[in-house]
Amino acid sequence: MKLSYFPGCTLKNQAKNFEDSALCSLKKLGVEVKEIDRWNCCGTVFSMTTDDLIHHLAPIRNLIRTKEQNSNKLMTLCAMCYNTIKRANERVKADQESLDIINDLMYREEIKYTGDVEVLHLLEILKNDITFENIKQKVVKPLKDLKIASYYGCYLVRPKEIGFDDLENPIVMDELVSALGGNPIDFPFKTECCGAYETVDRPDIIANRTHQILSSAKNYGADAVAVSCPLCFFNLDARQKETQKKFPEFKNIPILYFSQLMALALDCDEESMKFNLHYIDPKPLLKEKGLI
């Protein structure tokens, strides 16, 4: 299976732990992915006004890059990139006039986009194409005794048209945790927004969100929380600092990308996990469980 891969801005720096662990895991699973050339920022978030076409150029241009690679499938890891590119794709597929205008605006491109690229998130590829059964068989170090609350956030599951799992009760990441030998913990705030871009001018709001989401996960018995988005990761991990200042009784909990859980179970080397990029160090927990 040949997949084009779109990393997005943050996976090359502050979320390198996400990228490296995902790419190592995919290698162990025998899946070939190729990063598209000359990709540009997807321009997150999806522009929601009916008259705006200019903000759809950035995501559509990445689909043209996919076609230049002779591929029809584009995989992303970041939930926000997935949401933005997929919604832009659906927008132009539904309206030929918009697509024509967008192609005209990008007149310097050698290929005209015709709406034939499929935008996929790694979790749906793991579930539908690779299957959790196959992943289970390739597990070398089961995540025994590791209780993981899977946090989906907004952009993986909403709006309904692009979500690949139930929007009020998604379970795909929990199924992955099970397949990896871990103990999935369900909790009520798994699709509650982390606050996203409010983190820039209102970190106090993020403190509220983080406190509510992580306290709930802890109350339901989670050792750590798994995420799929670099912004969720930042808000739930680094912003624990502001959360602790605002809510002194708040107890820290490590945050992990679902790909790091895969990398652990599939026996990738610790270098690919890049735990140094975490604010709350997950190593003590993982050492205690005998996973590193």
Added chain:
Amino acid sequence: MRIIISRQKIRSPFVAKVEELSGQNLLACYQCGKCSAGCPNVDQMDIPPNQLIRFAQLGMEEELKNSKSIWICASCMTCNVRCPKGINIAEVIESIRQIVLRKRNDHVEVKKLSDSEKQNVPPIALISCFRKFTS
């Protein structure tokens, strides 16, 4: 708060613009409140989502454009998926934001952000913030 209801306000260009930009039928809302019930940031808002729709129905342009709510909304779309009438409240809020932003009234001034504020957040945070809060 003094609320003036008039036919002119309800049939105003502002209401037409909100409906045009959002692509939503404001009069479909029957104020069930599920949007506000699901909104994660409603405690920070001066006008909760269901009231934003009501204000929009009544053409209360100044109250909407000056509200704090439209800048507290994180576009999480919980309101959209909960609405029993299929109204995309997030799109309505986005259209009010755009009406303000398109007059070059940025909510976040990039120049005023300190170096540490810019460095300590990941690129994705800055990109999405500028996309939503600046023109």
